Amino acid sequence: MMPQKPSERGAALLSVLLMVAVLAVIAATTLDRLSLSSKLSANGNALAQARMFTYATEAIAAARLEDLVARDAAQTTLAGDWLGKAQAIPIPIGSATASVRDAGNCFNLNSLVTGTDGQYVASTTGQEQMTSLMVVLGIDANTAPMLAASAADWADSNVTPLANGAEDDSYRSAPTPYLVGNRLYAHPSELRAVKGVTPAIYAKLQDWICALPDPVLSPLNVNTLLPEQAPLLAMLFPPGKMNLTLARSYLAKRPASGYGSLIRFWAAPEIAALEPSSLVQGQVKLTSNYFLLNTNVSFGELKLAGQSMIVASPAPARVVWRSWGEEE
Known part of the structure; x- marks a missing residue:
């Protein structure tokens, strides 16, 4: 056997070192991917577990709300201190809290239309109430009616724009063209897509609007409407007709046991003097049927915040939509 020359031995050593380096890179990459895969799997399992806890919280809340309404x-009154109170929910690992608010005490975006069987026409009363709410919240009185008309066009079934409204042609010219929904609002965040609704305007409205599953005038329960929600009471009347201070003071002096009768509510001199229409008198309620459940689940490093809309009647109470996101 011929002895190797020094140059050949050096080349062989270099080849071996190169192979070792390549194998090391492959091994490191493989381990990194295995680690990432394990983390993704663990995160996925944690998310699935957190969602299961959220489902369980929904079931508990639905049963309790059903009892509240049936009682x-x-x-439906504030008896029991249930409104907005955070409650700890026992879970095997981690922690969970839940709170409930009256989801009917808001401006229902779907009140901008009326109709059945999937065919909807714009509602004048709904637009007037949205306009009044916007003015109360400090949105320009000239801009508010146009926004209300455009918001109604978003939900109605036809493609003919209302006066000052907006249908497909108004959205086709956008930098990223799109079309109107021509259906009921599924979530209040859809309002951001309506022509004229700027981020600043939506920020003013987002805590006051909702998207109930039915095209009905906002079913305000005056037994659970809080003084700080006075703009919702004022929106029942033309802009400027009900003073916010009056609305707050009237809600603040509500009987502890509730009004008991709508006649009693409307008979107060300060309210009767405003001469509410029969339509407005009919939309005000003493009971609640829509509730918004807010849940927060902490599971390991994961923090999951959720919202669920629950309809309590007719029994059994049921969830009509839910959403999740990372807890802020």
């Missing part, structure tokens, strides 16, 4: 069919 007194004539009225």
